[in-house]
Amino acid sequence: MLKICSAVLGAFIASSAFSQDSPDRDLLAMGKDKYSQTCRVCHGFNMVTSGTNVFDLRKFPLGEYDRFFQSVTEGKGLMPSFKNNLTDEQIKALWVYVSSRGQ
Numbered sequence: 001m002l003k004i005c006s007a008v009l010g011a012f013i014a015s016s017a018f019s020q021d022s023p024d025r026d027l028l029a030m031g032k033d034k035y036s037q038t039c040r041v042c043h044g045f046n047m048v049t050s051g052t053n054v055f056d057l058r059k060f061p062l063g064e065y066d067r068f069f070q071s072v073t074e075g076k077g078l079m080p081s082f083k084n085n086l087t088d089e090q091i092k093a094l095w096v097y098v099s100s101r102g103q
């Protein structure tokens, strides 16, 4: 009985937390996911690089979305273009994640 109660309570807490999510939080979660799948291999876990010549995304200037979009879609230096792999919304989500500085 106790088990059932706590399962119900758990579901209740989870769903109420979810309903409080703002669109930005959804984008952040989506961006974090995408980052792990697509960018982490080079830019590092939680955007912490291993100190190679890969750009440290935690230092990317926050006001420069256009530059971010441009670099991600066209590629830059050793970074490939992601034009055919990411939608505009996914890039926006990645931007929200990068802007969060990995928090």
Ligand code: HEC
Residues within 6 Å of the ligand: 035, 038, 039, 040, 041, 042, 043, 053, 054, 055, 057, 060, 067, 068, 071, 072, 076, 077, 078, 079, 080, 082, 094
């Ligand atoms: C194959 C490795 C690799 C992958 C995968 C990769 N990057 Fe990069 N990225 C780099 C390297 C190397 C640079 C430095 C480019 C330079 O300045 O020469 C860079 C630079 C950047 C920059 C800075 C560009 C600028 O304007 O100075 C941004 C922003 C960036 N990456 C975002 C991303 C995002 C978002 C993803 C995932 C969609 C990603 N990268 C995936 C290797 C990678």
